[in-house]
Amino acid sequence: xxxxxxxxxxxxxxxxxxxxxxxxxxxxxxxxxxxxxxxxxxxxxxxxxxxxxxxxxxxxxxxxxxxxxxxxxxxxxxxxxxxxxxxxxxxxxxxxxxxxxxxxxxxxxxxxxxxxxxxxxxxxxxxxxxxxxxxxxxxxxxxxxxxxxxxxxxxxxxxxxxxxxxxxxxxxxxxxxxxxxxxxxxxxxxxxxxxxxxxxxxxxxxxxxxxxxxxxxxxxxxxxxxxxxxxxxxxxxxxxxxxxxxxxxxxxxxxxxxxxxxxxxxxxxxxxxxxxxxxxxxxxxxxxxxxxxxxxxxxxxxxxxxxxxxxxxxx
Ligand SMILES: Nc1ncnc2c1ncn2[C@@H]1O[C@H](COP(=O)(O)OP(=O)(O)OP(=O)(O)O)[C@@H](O)[C@H]1O
Numbered sequence: 001x002x003x004x005x006x007x008x009x010x011x012x013x014x015x016x017x018x019x020x021x022x023x024x025x026x027x028x029x030x031x032x033x034x035x036x037x038x039x040x041x042x043x044x045x046x047x048x049x050x051x052x053x054x055x056x057x058x059x060x061x062x063x064x065x066x067x068x069x070x071x072x073x074x075x076x077x078x079x080x081x082x083x084x085x086x087x088x089x090x091x092x093x094x095x096x097x098x099x100x101x102x103x104x105x106x107x108x109x110x111x112x113x114x115x116x117x118x119x120x121x122x123x124x125x126x127x128x129x130x131x132x133x134x135x136x137x138x139x140x141x142x143x144x145x146x147x148x149x150x151x152x153x154x155x156x157x158x159x160x161x162x163x164x165x166x167x168x169x170x171x172x173x174x175x176x177x178x179x180x181x182x183x184x185x186x187x188x189x190x191x192x193x194x195x196x197x198x199x200x201x202x203x204x205x206x207x208x209x210x211x212x213x214x215x216x217x218x219x220x221x222x223x224x225x226x227x228x229x230x231x232x233x234x235x236x237x238x239x240x241x242x243x244x245x246x247x248x249x250x251x252x253x254x255x256x257x258x259x260x261x262x263x264x265x266x267x268x269x270x271x272x273x274x275x276x277x278x279x280x281x282x283x284x285x286x287x288x289x290x291x292x293x294x295x296x297x298x299x300x301x302x303x304x305x306x307x308x309x310x311x312x313x314x315x
Pocket of ligand 1: 018019020021022023049050051052053054055074075076077078079081104105106107108109289290
């Protein structure tokens with residue numbers, strides 16, 4: 001780790017701004033954000049991301065320059081790459097970094113766990129209040145040894161397929177997740193997984209396996225049983241031989257979280273697991289709603305890795 005001279009560390013915020021996030025009206029939103037940051041006397045610098053994953057490089061530069069407070073202005077994808085930038089940099093311990101979010105994305109699922117409102121001014125007020133939580137971060141290693149981090153939820157199988165299909169439907173907003181999900185289930189061929197978890201080996205046909213750090217994904221669905229962002233454990237859901245009608249008849253349960261009690265669903269807590277794609281069907285792998293690759297994957301957790309600015313808890 002190449003440590004910076006402490007005198008170059010600044011208390012100012014650095015905003016990573018995704019102008020493509022949220023599908024429109026960016027100029028108006030950005031104008032409002034700048035005005036409010038001035039009203040609340042927040043000292044900041046910023047960069048616009050110019051393409052997907054550019055956030056990683058922008059975060060690296062900002063931390064190198066001495067910034068320790070990073071604000072992600074965008075949706076879950078922007079936050080995902082901001083987190084990847086923090087986890088990959090080598091200038092300071094990741095837990096020295098504080099991350100806040102100004103949500104302007106389509107889904108904005110990460111903020112739901114912390115009841116941060118999907119509203120620019122409320123989010124800025126929360127940043128001013130400066131209450132933080134030291135959150136766990138998930139890590140995935142693919143067959144080619146590439147490494148990816150996730151701050152919300154990741155998965156392999158059908159959810160990856162849905163993310164792959166989602167791009168064309170995203171302009172419809174959060175309903176696009178469910179439309180994409182239902183459409184795909186008519187055609188999707190479930191892979192066979194060999195799963196090594198907690199000294200057990202499970203071999204099964206599997207619609208998907210999910211790894212949760214936080215509670216919500218897919219535009220407000222709750223598909224893990226008891227995700228706790230600070231317990232040092234992945235909250236794992238195995239949706240086994242789920243069929244089209246299993247999903248149609250249980251739509252409401254996807255949103256209430258009751259789906260985890262379905263007889264074709266198994267839940268686990270673990271610090272690590274490995275999923276082997278037995279017949280090399282190359283199932284899609286997603287992290288925080290971003291497609292990251294295909295094939296087998298090892299998943300683990302980095303406990304209490306990054307400080308996130310969250311809504312102050314009353315009491
Ligand atoms: N200038 C850019 N042009 C195109 N894509 C970009 C740009 N900057 C960042 N991206 C990428 O846009 C993708 C989507 O971003 P993000 O998820 O934040 O927005 P969203 O899709 O509107 O919101 P959500 O994921 O919450 O539904 C991410 O992969 C991000 O890296």
